[in-house]
Amino acid sequence: MGTDLKSVPDTVIKTDLIPEQDSTPMPTEQPANSPDLRELEQFLYHEARLLDEQRWEEWNALYLEDAEYWVPAAAEQEDPHNHVSLIYETGLLRAVRIKRYKHPNAFSLQPKPRSVHLVTNVILEGYDESAAECSVNSRFIMLQYRREKQDVFAGTYHHRLRIEEDGFRIAAKRVDLLNCDAPLENILIYF
């Protein structure tokens, strides 16, 4: 039973599955004086670990007070002010959320949710020596477990990091969730 390719119309065998060339260049060398990639990775792993170990205050201390923590509700969402977001918080709201984790009547947190955050594909995207800041792009998987139900979330982290004498501080974090616009149940832990 053979297929005669000549009888198949051109449109069907057209190879349009090869993606177009991406304009983002592959990173080769680090910019001069920029932080070491290994240090950046260790910082991201550290942040993930603080979340998994529910060391919320230590986690929040990684952030500058006015740092925006933003989880858009739409793919390629342009801004957090004219479109709804799953989470859009600065220091004050983070402090509320963190204090609420310990509240005896936070019923959606009983039993307590648990998580595993995996961070990978870390790329230094930009370095601004004068501002002492760098941009880091990475991918993550977050497993959230609570009361017999495990949810899998995945997406992209965009960190803007301030380089300080004693290490990095997070100046902004944007989390692009793969299924940000899907009907979802509760998200109880920071990505």
Next chain:
Amino acid sequence: MAHYTDNQLAGLIREDCVHKKVYTDPEVFDLEMERIWNRSWIYVGHDSQVKKPGDYFATSIGRQPVVMTRHKDGKVYVLFNRCAHKGAQVVGDSCGNMPRLRCSYHGYVFDTDGTLLHIPREEGYSGAGFGKGKPESNMQQVPRVDSYHGLVFASLASDGPDLKTWLSGAAVSIDNLVERSPEGRIEIAGGCFRYLHDSNWKMFVENLNDAMHPMVVHQSSSGTAKRVFDERLKEDDPVPFELEMLAPFTNNYEFFEKMGLTAWDYGHSVTGGKFSIHSAYSPIPGYMDALIGKYGEQKAREILAVNRHNTVVYPSFTLKGAITSIRVVKPVAVDKTVIESWVFRQVGAPEELFQRSITYCNLINSHANLVGPDDYEAYHRLQYGLQTQDGNEWVSQHRHLGEDEVDEDGTRHATGTSDMVFRHQFRTWKDYMVGAA
């Protein structure tokens, strides 16, 4: 599986309680889809979502896919989203613009009012009972479509009350929503949340007028917000929106009692009226001036004096005037419901008003916020708790029984913490389910 007679269905509803099967029995859910969601006026979308000819917005009525379109005659149509040929859903994306609707299976093409325009190899139908010019070969329009201030409703029943009659007292909430725009015009903007719940749709609908829950369910978020803001804000700091929004959830019982409850024909109801948990927000610079410019001072003050909290337009959506947002109920299964949150921009109002509504929805309606998950948890525990076989088959709605004040036109009033609204919703439910509505 039980097969309900009308008498058995009516027997699920008593004046002071309802049988738990109204929340747990899949057969009751199927009957609700047929007798409530296929008959009542159901909110489909807002006409600002289909501004230009060819614009479409695909959504659902009950479990059925429909698509709202703007046709070249300028009118809005609601079509069953099904190809007349083999039955495939024709429009697969949620929204966009297409001059024609083309089925992705065999390429049959329909106009945006549903008319069949093209069939590949049409000669195959010569002499057959299918093809152009035969109404049954079109994408079918839903039996009735009407709109009120741009809010588009559809009814899958060809008979029934007209939309304005059916909206009864809830129409005032929509009037006020639109009047809050200095141009008298609203439009959908800023995206949408789709919050999946593992509970029956009626639990959400009831909760929107349940004034006995906020101080318990939302103590951990509202109470914590008050404490944290208190610790961290200096005396001269402006009060952030976020605190103004979260704090009133833990107002005391007296506050919620005085907010009051009103209910009208066809199951609609509202909490608040003269004041609500939204009425103490700081004024937005320039907004009052814009309203006075349009309406004059007295009318502008009257518009802002309408402080309805949550209006339930039974069964398919709820509305907040001050927040200019709606939540749309999408029943999926007896224990599965999606709640969509949409925001309206008040055309001509300062952008800050719209951005405040966005902030409110992020804080209260997102599935990753500090308020919604505690409501979700309450509904979850209801759905699971009702699995018990402890001899108590009934769900109480006794609070302030026999204390309703009823006007001549049937409008009911009660103290804000009364179960009056639940009793009223289930009277309506019974009317739909056993044929009186």
